[in-house]
Amino acid sequence: xTDPAIAQEFEPRRKSTVxxxxxxxxLFRQKLSIIALIIIVFLFGxxxxxxxxxxxxxxxxxxxxxxxxxxxxxxxxxxxxxxxLLSRVIYGARVSMTVGMACTIFSLMLGTFLGLLxxxxxxxxxxxxxxxxxxxxxxxGLIFVLVLAAALxxxxxxxxIAITLFGWVGVARLVRGxxxxxxxxxxxxxxxxxxxxxxxxxxKHVFPxxxxxxxxxxxxxxxxxxGMETGAAFLGIGVQPPTPSxxxxxxxxxxxxxxxxxxxxxxxxxxxxxxxxxxxLGDGLRDALDPRLRGIMKKR
Amino acid sequence: xxxxxxxxxxxxxxxxxxxxIITFIMVRLxxxxxxxxxxxxxxxxxxxxxxxxxxxxxxxxxxxxxxxYIWLTDFLKGNWGTSLTSGDKVTSMFWRxxxxxxxxxxxxxxxxxxxxxxxxxxSALKRNTWLDFFITGGSVLGIAIPVFWEAIILxxxxxxxxxxxxxxxxxxxxxxxxxxxxxxxxxxFVMGTQAAGGLARYIRSSLLEVLxxxxxxxxxxxxxxxxxxxxxxxxxxxxxxxxxIVGMSWAGILxxxxxxxxxxxxxxxxxxxxxxxxxxxxxxxxAMLVVISLNVLIANLLTDIAYGYLDPRIRVQK
Numbered sequence: 001x002t003d004p005a006i007a008q009e010f011e012p013r014r015k016s017t018v019x020x021x022x023x024x025x026x027l028f029r030q031k032l033s034i035i036a037l038i039i040i041v042f043l044f045g046x047x048x049x050x051x052x053x054x055x056x057x058x059x060x061x062x063x064x065x066x067x068x069x070x071x072x073x074x075x076x077x078x079x080x081x082x083x084x085l086l087s088r089v090i091y092g093a094r095v096s097m098t099v100g101m102a103c104t105i106f107s108l109m110l111g112t113f114l115g116l117l118x119x120x121x122x123x124x125x126x127x128x129x130x131x132x133x134x135x136x137x138x139x140x141g142l143i144f145v146l147v148l149a150a151a152l153x154x155x156x157x158x159x160x161i162a163i164t165l166f167g168w169v170g171v172a173r174l175v176r177g178x179x180x181x182x183x184x185x186x187x188x189x190x191x192x193x194x195x196x197x198x199x200x201x202x203x204k205h206v207f208p209x210x211x212x213x214x215x216x217x218x219x220x221x222x223x224x225x226x227g228m229e230t231g232a233a234f235l236g237i238g239v240q241p242p243t244p245s246x247x248x249x250x251x252x253x254x255x256x257x258x259x260x261x262x263x264x265x266x267x268x269x270x271x272x273x274x275x276x277x278x279x280x281l282g283d284g285l286r287d288a289l290d291p292r293l294r295g296i297m298k299k300r
Numbered sequence: 301x302x303x304x305x306x307x308x309x310x311x312x313x314x315x316x317x318x319x320x321i322i323t324f325i326m327v328r329l330x331x332x333x334x335x336x337x338x339x340x341x342x343x344x345x346x347x348x349x350x351x352x353x354x355x356x357x358x359x360x361x362x363x364x365x366x367x368x369y370i371w372l373t374d375f376l377k378g379n380w381g382t383s384l385t386s387g388d389k390v391t392s393m394f395w396r397x398x399x400x401x402x403x404x405x406x407x408x409x410x411x412x413x414x415x416x417x418x419x420x421x422x423s424a425l426k427r428n429t430w431l432d433f434f435i436t437g438g439s440v441l442g443i444a445i446p447v448f449w450e451a452i453i454l455x456x457x458x459x460x461x462x463x464x465x466x467x468x469x470x471x472x473x474x475x476x477x478x479x480x481x482x483x484x485x486x487x488x489f490v491m492g493t494q495a496a497g498g499l500a501r502y503i504r505s506s507l508l509e510v511l512x513x514x515x516x517x518x519x520x521x522x523x524x525x526x527x528x529x530x531x532x533x534x535x536x537x538x539x540x541x542x543x544x545i546v547g548m549s550w551a552g553i554l555x556x557x558x559x560x561x562x563x564x565x566x567x568x569x570x571x572x573x574x575x576x577x578x579x580x581x582x583x584x585x586x587a588m589l590v591v592i593s594l595n596v597l598i599a600n601l602l603t604d605i606a607y608g609y610l611d612p613r614i615r616v617q618k
Binding site: 142147 | 443577
């Protein structure tokens with residue numbers, strides 16, 4: 001009697017379980033991740049094509065139609081200055097999506113670099129970087145971002161800097177862990193043996209092994225960054241009026257909750273939808289990128 | 301075990317020193333002149349001599365490292381300075397507001413546990429049924445939903461439409477316990493949601509992993525009832541990784557207090573901290589950051605100790 005695992009090894013495979021195609025195939029098998037991906041693409045589309053999609057200019061007040069409920073002219077109603085809510089919500093996607101993307105990209109860059117450095121160099125470099133990581137991790141994210149953004153002043157660039165200075169921490173820890181796992185692997189040793197430089201070994205041989213968890217971290221990080229940006233905007237820190245942003249919209253709308261509930265509920269729904277989609281996509285990617293899970297997915 | 305705990309304590313103390321230095325630097329980075337801002341209401345700020353005098357009184361004319369030394373020694377002595385905006389002692393402001401936030405914090409943790417733990421166990425036991433999908437979906441939503449939106453939805457449903465909950469406000473517990481609980485029911489639920497979702501998800505996967513192991517099969521094979529297998533054999537090892545999540549969720553709950561206290565008009569530490577950030581009230585921001593990080597550090601330390609206590613492998617290793 002042969003071991004079923006071994007028997008499977010020798011069975012000719014029709015479809016490969018490694019590589020980009022396999023990952024995409026597993027990802028597409030999970031309906032939720034696909035829905036999440038479609039929503040994300042839709043939100044980015046809103047952000048990019050806002051001037052084409054929005055029925056009104058977002059900053060144009062109309063003092064004769066203040067705080068009106070939904071109507072055929074204004075689908076979601078108007079805000080406290082008579083501006084069209086639908087247009088403002090559509091334009092609001094710009095700020096949140098830009099900040100989310102920028103923070104995630106910068107966090108990944110900074111975190112990957114410092115994580116590689118810490119894991120690869122070890123010793124004092126490792127100690128300094130990782131103790132800094134530990135210290136920043138002590139603070140609740142939102143409070144850290146609030147104080148830092150208040151220190152830097154209002155504006156989109158500053159909120160991006162503040163969130164990035166918090167976001168790189170998790171990435172660095174992740175990358176360092178991966179590096180430690182492969183640092184002594186034979187192929188890294190081989191690279192060193194043939195005389196590859198430190199940087200070359202780090203980026204060409206060690207880094208590719210971190211990409212899978214990094215992609216997952218990117219999706220989850222996008223959700224986290226959008227959550228923090230809107231949270232900070234809700235508290236009045238970040239992008240300033242009259243630029244439409246979901247968090248600010250929600251804050252103003254909260255005051256008028258009893259009269260025009262859609263004023264705060266609509267932007268909040270989009271924020272939740274965005275974060276939810278990023279989390280679901282992250283989950284889906286995690287399952288799709290983990291080769292151990294790929295076989296199991298079929299059986300379920 | 302004693303050595304393990306000692307190492308953890310020393311580690312935490314070192315971190316605390318680093319965190320205190322970071323917060324001090326962060327707070328000094330805040331732009332604007334707090335003295336001028338504070339004096340704007342009542343004193344003629346055109347007079348530079350007065351400004352100078354007030355600045356000297358708060359020690360703000362000294363170089364930064366001297367300021368740090370003065371602040372640290374005062375802080376350790378229990379003298380946390382006076383608020384730049386109200387002129388009250390920071391310590392007394394803290395003591396007045398601490399019970400409020402503490403109550404929110406305890407009740408939010410209570411919500412997180414009472415929802416997260418049973419839901420996680422149920423969805424693991426009923427794996428791949430509609431109940432499991434429902435709970436798993438609910439916990440993802442709980443993780444993703446921002447506290448401010450959840451609060452708005454709940455306020456709208458329960459306070460505006462149904463009118464069975466107060467939309468905001470706070471009554472001290474010792475004044476009227478029933479009214480107090482009525483007031484904090486919604487805010488603490490919102491604060492606990494995210495942690496509850498994370499907890500349910502984590503317990504589900506952890507319990508599923510344990511249930512697939514050999515000793516569970518052995519327990520079943522020797523004829524033990526399903527209840528005994530799950531509650532006596534499976535739950536304890538499944539809870540070990542969960543302890544970490546419980547410790548980590550504390551920081552998140554604390555962060556949520558900032559938004560929640562503002563939305564529900566609750567006079568707690570979060571509200572005070574938020575006001576301080578906007579008015580650049582140095583002494584309060586500083587004290588708040590130190591207290592928060594101390595709180596999280598202690599939570600992490602307790603988590604580590606509990607972890608070592610529950611999992612003998614960790615104790616022996618280090």
